[in-house]
Amino acid sequence: MRQLIAGNWKMNGISAALVEIEAMSRELSKKAPKCDVIVCPPATLISQAAQIVGGGILIGGQNCDAEPAGAFTGDISAEMLRDAGARAVIVGHSERRRLHGETDPMVAAKTRAAWRAGLFAIVCIGETLAERDAGRANAVCELQHSSSLPVGATPENTAIAYEPVWAIGTGRTPTLEEITAMHAHIRANLGAGIRILYGGSVSPANAREILHLKEVDGVLVGGASLKASDFLQIVAAANVIH
16 A cells, blocks of 8 residues: 655645745656655645646645535635646644534535545544543544545545644654554554545654554645655655555
């Protein structure tokens, strides 16, 4: 199974930042990576980014509406992302759940929308620190997984990203044992084939040891994906292992 390295730029980047995607594409075109690579810039940059990248990178969106069109001011449909050049989309990120009140059924609807438009869906799940401290991490992730992932998920159209909410942007990561245990729990409920990514303060410093863990089929990278030099080191860590 090829690992998947996905970069989430979040609300960062204007046109000048495209030089980073250019640099990523230039380096990966010299030697095809042994992993799959997706970069998800802001929606305003998707079209330009898609025109820049070569065969080594796919461009993705960070969110989509569940509907194909309509009176939903400010929203972007999966079809619009596809038309702009995206080939993937992140749905259910913890920041969308926490700051925008997205529920599991909403995430499931967005996942179906992604498939409808021919986009690869990266479906995010993960527990808060309070939920982990209460011993509910497994139960929370199991419920999110079962409620956010519609029937029809395949390795070709979906990956799951486990992102412990308390590790995102904090510089704090679970222990390797905790990551392994949670990925094994998700795998037991998910079945074989669909990739399970780890997301939560992934950096060049810790990527290699995380990517070497059993059942870690890639990573969802936040801040470290904004700079080509950092992101390429993470991609290289996957290449070394697989």
